[in-house]
Amino acid sequence: MGDTPLRQGPGPERGLFSLAELPPPLIQGLTARSVELFHDPRAHDRPLAAQVVGVLFTRTSTRTRTAFTVATLRLGGSPVGFGPGDLQLNTGETVGDTGRVLGSMLDLLVARTAGPLDELRNLSRSGRLPVVNAMAAQEHPSQGLCDLATLALTFGDLTGIQVLYVGEGNNTAVALAHGLAAVPGARVTFATPAGYGLPEDELRTAERRAGTVGAAVEQIHELAAAPADVDVVYTTRWQTTGTVKPDPDWREAFRPFHVDEHLLDRWPRASFMHDLPAHRGDEVSGRVLDGPRSLAWTQAAMKLSSAMAVLEWAAGPHG
Template identity: 30%
Template sequence: MNNHFEGQSFLKEIDFTPQELTYLIDFASHLKAMKQQNIPHPYLQGKNIALLFEKTSTRTRSAFTVAAHDLGAHPEFLGKDDIQLGKKESVSDTAKVLGSMFDGIEFRGFDQATVETLAKDSGVPVWNGLTDDWHPTQMIADFMTLKAHFGHLAGLTLTYVGDGRNNMANSLLVTSAMLGVNIHIGAPADLQPAATVVALAQQYADVSGSEILITADPTQAAANADALYTDVWVSMGEQVDYGARIQALLPFQINADLVAATGKAETIIMHCLPAFHDHQTKTGAALGEKYDLPALEITDDVFNSPQAVVFEEAGNRMPAIKAIMAVTLGNLFIPDCLFA
């Protein structure tokens, strides 16, 4: 028996095989059930986890913190103003220091190179809580949510509409291709995924049977979707002309018409949050009032409809992250036959 995960980092989806991603999804569901049944699972008893955050966070920070406590570990939050990461101390030097004290490191920030350096030089497992390129912990939660609703993943069709070049689009494209889920990306031509990301996804799709569709036609993108997925139209820290971006992406808003365009009554609605579905946030209100829109990437009626699973999806971030930390740091017994 060889634990395929022990000591490994999770920096992007392709760090693990499709079989290993499937195991993580199923193990996350198992841990969720154990928590609901009040069955203790302290696989990381006595471990110490560093949580490095360059970007602010609600779900990722909360999920890592609660998951660590449930696993018996101690999480230590280190925000961008708490340590010298990249300012007075190089990422490499910081990695070596933290690796000498902590058993695992989470990083959420901008540059994928930062999390890669942390993993290379710390000597402990490092988990990507989000970079500008990839969002792998979100993927375990998302596909866990899909599997819970449909009972399987292969053959489902997932449609993502909006900014097709951001970390969510990248991760959904590649992960869907890995797991045999048909993936449609609906985005304007200048906001479609990079050719390198599409080529990577296609390599996996050729093996899994996943069909990839990238189109500037939102109705074509939505056709036959089992799940409609969107994200905010401007990523954290991105400097753009909001008016031009909104005008470009308004045809890709998830609204009642786009939901109807799926042609399916059981389509679920997904969003990684936060969402500008009303004016109950300062940003949503400011943009909504300036551009005379009640909502941006998703309308309030759809966001709060019975088809929406956004809060179940958000809650699944915790068991998903728990599964990732447990398998890479918990010295678990995982039979080889699961990956044959």
């Protein structure tokens, strides 16, 4: 007789899908752990030893894919990479069937699809394994944790931090909203072109959480209405990975939101952040991106330690 066939049904979803679903103490803990691992990448006991981590990226990635691959190796695990043309999803196999197969062979899956977040939840349920959202259409939570860790590295205690985000209300902005909404006394203002703001339901969710910790999340559509005091000015590239804007003249709406030295000088003590890749001359000037107030390159390096913190948690009993 051969081995007994595997006949398991779907299980509960596990992993990191949205920062809105993580309690504030956990977000703060992952932020602190990211900073600790940034200072000492060996401050762990190889929690992924003998584990295999799938790294599925159907969209382009430099920082996130490299970070999660290297983080798996640093934590003692073995990564298996999948590119956009590698899986039978391209020939019509369902997400559920794919998840079931991957779950029978992998211990954990990191996935970037730029598609619906529900696809990642389905992979987790069908495969009965933890899944880390490395970017879906709705949210980029691992970037949000990286951003919080970069802020913590720079400013220490984040209580009362004031952030101005300039540009499209994309999946990075959604993660930043949910992350800072968990920080006591924080204020984040999203200055977005009209028609390109955060999704209303995400904004309302972040506002409700912010109210429980004395934080504030707000959205404006004119930079003239930006707060007088800001610790950080944050922008992202205008064209989000995996998306196309329906308005052919969309750049005209975005031009007033270009971050140059003149804009940054409205807040002489503010730092600058960018999740990269950057298009100098579009969302940011080269003088700002490469200038002395830019945290963008520290932010990029923080991707690795924040990925390590996420994988360590996701592989544990509560992931």
